[in-house]
Amino acid sequence: xxxTWNAKIRKNNTSGYxxxxxxxxxxxxxxxxxxxxxYRLIGRFKDIKDAIYANNKFRNExxxxxCNYG
Numbered sequence: 234x235x236x237t238w239n240a241k242i243r244k245n246n247t248s249g250y251x252x253x254x255x256x257x258x259x260x261x262x263x264x265x266x267x268x269x270x271x272y273r274l275i276g277r278f279k280d281i282k283d284a285i286y287a288n289n290k291f292r293n294e295x296x297x298x299x300c301n302y303g
Contacts, residue, residue: 250293252285264288268295 242251248262256263256277262284264275274290278284 248281248284250285250288252288253281264291266291266295 235264241272242249246254248254252266252275254263254303259277261277261278261279262281264287265272266275266285266288267273273285276284278287
């Protein structure tokens with residue numbers, strides 16, 4: 234399981250960060266992290282910088298030394 238935490242960013246990623254995507258419906262950045270085999274919504278943010286901060290914070294808490302921010 235820890236090996237997947239270190240996976241590279243997918244080619245179709247538009248934000249440049251793992252776990253961050255744009256929601257056209259809400260016009261916000263969405264942060265989702267997979268933990269325990271399930272996706273967990275961290276939040277929706279107007280500013281990409283806020284989304285990056287939340288993403289990095291929760292990834293570090295969940296994955297520790299195996300964390301790969303993308």
